[in-house]
Amino acid sequence: MGDLILELRNLSHSYDGKEISLNNTTLAVNKAERVSILGPSGSGKSTLLRLIAGLEKPYSGTITIQGKIVSSVNQMVAPEKRNVGLVVQEKALFPHLTVAKNIGFGIRKNQEKAKIISDLLNLFKIEHLLNKYPHEISGGEQQRTALARSMAPDPELLMLDEPFSALDKELKEELYAELDQIFKERKQTIVLVTHDLDEAKVLSEKQINLENT
Amino acid sequence: MLPFTLLIIFCAPIFIVLSSLFGEYSDNWIHLYNYVLVDYVSSTIFLISGVSVLVFFIGTITAWIVTNYDFYGKSFFEWSLILPLSIPPYILAYTFTGLFDPFGDANNLIRNIFNLGSDVSIFPNVRNIYGAIVVFSFTLYPYVYLVSRSAFLNQSKSMKESARLLGLSEIGVFFKLSLPIIRPAAIGGLMLVIMETLSDFGAVDHFAIQTFTTGIFRTWQGMYDLQTAMQLASLLLLAVGLFFILERNSRNKAAFSSNDSSFRPENEIRLSNMKSLWAFLICFIPLFIGFILPITELIYWAFESESSFINQKFIQTSFNSISLAIISGLLTAFLALIINFSIRFKPGTIINRLSSLLSIGYAVPGLILAVGMVQLLIYIDNNFLDSTNIVLTGSIFGLLLAYIIKTYALANSSIESGYERITSSMDDSSKLLGSTGWGMLARVHLPLLKTSFLTATLLVMSEVVKELPATLILRPFNFETLAVSTYIYAAEERMFQAASPAIAIVLIGLIPIFFLSKMIRSSNKLG
The missing domain is CATH 3.40.50.300 (P-loop containing nucleotide triphosphate hydrolases)
Incomplete structure (x- = not known):
């Protein structure tokens, strides 16, 4: 065990x-x-x-x-x-923040914030979306962003x-x-x-x- | 043809005022430019900055509390927080000085209770720019409260919960998430507050603060220099125009703040006794200062007044105000109905764009509108009516025209939203059943737009009754309305006599507020 x-x-x-x-x-x-x-x-x-x-x-x-x-x-x-992290069906992305800023939301004080965001963008294959807003991306991309955001604070x-x-x-x-x-x-x-x-x-x-x- | 003619009439006073910038500059202008213009600009900027900060905090914090927490009095505050909208800033200013001047009622009361000497003054002097900031903030914060409340209600619950799981405390969610999201909407409300503050004449005049409006009035009525007054008015108009554009932009950007409207907060957070008391106090203070305090003082004055509350003069001024309000209310609502009906049949045409241009009058301060209107009426009298006995300058006609221009936007928004609920299939059915054109308007649209038409009329009526500077300037000789009567009594420091017309203004102002609060209450039941 x-x-x-x-x-x-x-x-x-x-x-x-x-x-x-x-x-x-x-x-x-x-x-x-x-x-x-x-x-x-x-x-x-x-x-x-x-x-x-x-x-x-x-x-x-x-x-x-x-x-x-x-x-x-x-x-x-x-x-x-x-x-703990929680991802729900409606994604609950912050509409006023870009994809990158959504992912970085929970790690504001982390020294390696930029690296973590970049790694997660690559991991979830959404690096091309970093400056897009939630309403500008598809449902699948929104869900990837929500998952990346929840995983950012580890x-x-x-x-x-x-x-x-x-x-x-x-x-x-x-x-x-x-x-x-x-x-x-x-x-x-x-x-x-x-x-x-x-x-x-x-x-x-x-x-x-x-x-x- | 009608919309073009209307546009020319609606915009003429504004263009006349602006055209003064290209005219000659008198010695008075040079004097103003050298000695007082800097004071006008600096005190105006200080005033709107102070009001903006205070209104932003009062409006957003109260809206946040009533939408997110369950506390003692919550359902009462949800609708009652808009009541101060029924009190024009100049009436709060009069009651403020009546209460807090060294020998005002509040100071007298405290001295009597604690047996203090007459040289002791408990409350600070309110006849200054800080007093004005408080007065404007506590009467105008509902503009920001209303838009913020609506934006907070539309915020997804799961979004806020995600923020908590990502490390934000409850207060952190407010400052770092909810507030930034509703910022465009709140700024839109704030721009309206700034426009109202810039337009005010009664309150700043009572507090003897040198702003653009008091400067325009003194230049015209004191120096008798209309050209210089118009040049000053042009500068104010340009400033108002800037905030008008900012408000429109904020409104467009505010779209994202409500795109999660399918998610309503399911259960508010129940506050403990101590926190519930704090929430109660935070909501009660704005309501107390902006509504309960002035109403109490006005009622006290009315009882203390030696003359009876309802005297001959009060009946006459009430009749003048109410008849002006009803006539302009019906005319403006009817005009908005005709314009929207025309748009219905020729959508996408130039009428559509002209209609939104007709709404520009709402942003123009009443004083500036009056300045431009006087010039326009003089021009018409001299060039078109010279050979007749008709004189428009100083007539009811000019006053009504100014009211219609100033309030068209209010009537239009109400009729426009009413039309959005009438589907095109209803028009088709009406046509198939033999009602077209005016017949359709009378038999189908008008019955369906009854509530919108009534709302439009009431909104215009309330604005007309409160309007002070335009009425003061454009009214016929010896013609007094409730607003003018209140102003004259207050200027003569006869506050007891000012009570009855002031109370009447507030009561009439409460009618549209009553409908608005009813809408808030019914939306809560639906939610």
Whole structure:
């Protein structure tokens, strides 16, 4: 068993205090491990990622990242202090910033900012887009930019919430191959939420059905 | 032909003023140039800089708080923060001096409570440029609040969450992400604030600040030198034109600030008790200074006034104001309807471009419009009506024409947005069913545009009732409106008597604000 990056213990959540959106979930993810979370709509897949990111507070249970409890009923570490990345379907790029500035957004104080941006532009094959704005590039290019932006601060854990569901099949397959390579090279720990079993098999070594956790 | 004729009439006063730059320069101009022009320019720049900074902060911070946080009074502040728009800056200026002068009501109250001597003055002097900055900021911030609120509402929630995960705190998200994104929209609102500040005459005159508008008025009414007044007005007009262009540019750039409109904040952040109190105070202070305080002082004056609130003079001035407002409101709305109807049938033609040019009058300060209008009317009287008994100078006609030119943009935007909701298939159906041309306007468009027409009329009416400098100059002899009456009483320091016309202006100004706040409330329910 490798170094434990993420551990969820008996995690439950409710948006309104009445209806349970996630019930007693337990999960462990090791360093460089790639795990997919599958499950039907409404099973709480996205909620799970939002809880790990610190965007929601658990109803009960704990979340531990790198041995430190970051979420519990009485304790919440702010999202910006968890060193995790999240890529969502709508990409959430900053419309007033160029591709390069979007990627550099999370590493403002890093001495090697320029090099990191340049490396990621090359890695995701978007170096020709560095001065373009989000509305000037295609959906696939926007998703590459969003992935590059999330990876720029070198997060311990990268979470992907159905990031490819808005893309067409050919583009998806092209991206799968590239990302598989990138994640392997960088030994990136990944938690992927998807409803697509094929996608889960290509991008992760372990698939978990949320209903069975 | 109609649009061309209108364009000539609408632009003539502006061109007349600008043409003075190519005329002769009198000794008065040389005197102004040598001794006071620098003061006019520097105090105007200082005033608009101070107002811009304060308005930007008040408008954006209150908008951010009400769109992102759940706190005590949030739903009330969402719409009530626009109430200060109903108070013209000159009325806030009058109530400010009434409250904070050394023997003003606020100082008297504090002295009475704490049993202090009459030589003690608690509040600083407000009759200066700093007082004016506060007055303009707290009456005009809703321009920035409204556009910022709308832009913040359109910001994607996931975008802000991404920023948190990339290392920004909640405050960091505001300063480093949300604010830069809405900047073009907020600057657009700010340009309107600057244009309003540059146009004002009543407040700066009351505070005795040397700005362009007070300079123009004194040169004309004090030195009786219309040519020099027009030359000064031309300089102000050029400055206003610059901000007008900047506002248009900001509006175009603002497009990206709302391109994520499909994502609305799903759940606002619930603030703890202490933070909730801070949020309440931050929203309450602008509302208190810009609306509650002046209204309270006006009501106090009205009760203290020896003459009754509703006297013969008040009835007469109210009648004058309201009839002028109704006539100009209906005429302007009808004009905007006819122009938009013409565009509907010949889209892409020159009428389209001419229509947007007709809106230019909104940016022209009332004082400058009045200066140009007087020259235009004198020219018409001398050249076309010489042999008749008709004199347009100093008539209601000139006043109405100035109001129409000044408020056409307001009516046009309302009718234009109403027309956007009438599809071309409705026109086709109307034609197939036998209603074409004017018949279609009367039987199809007008019933569908009822609300837009009413809104346009109300917006124009509210502006007309508040308009001071143009009314002061163009009104017929001995003809008083509510704004003129308030100005004259305040100039004579008869504040108790100024209360009733001032309250009437605010009440009429509240009508379009009421509709606007109703729209805000209903958009919240939909959201």
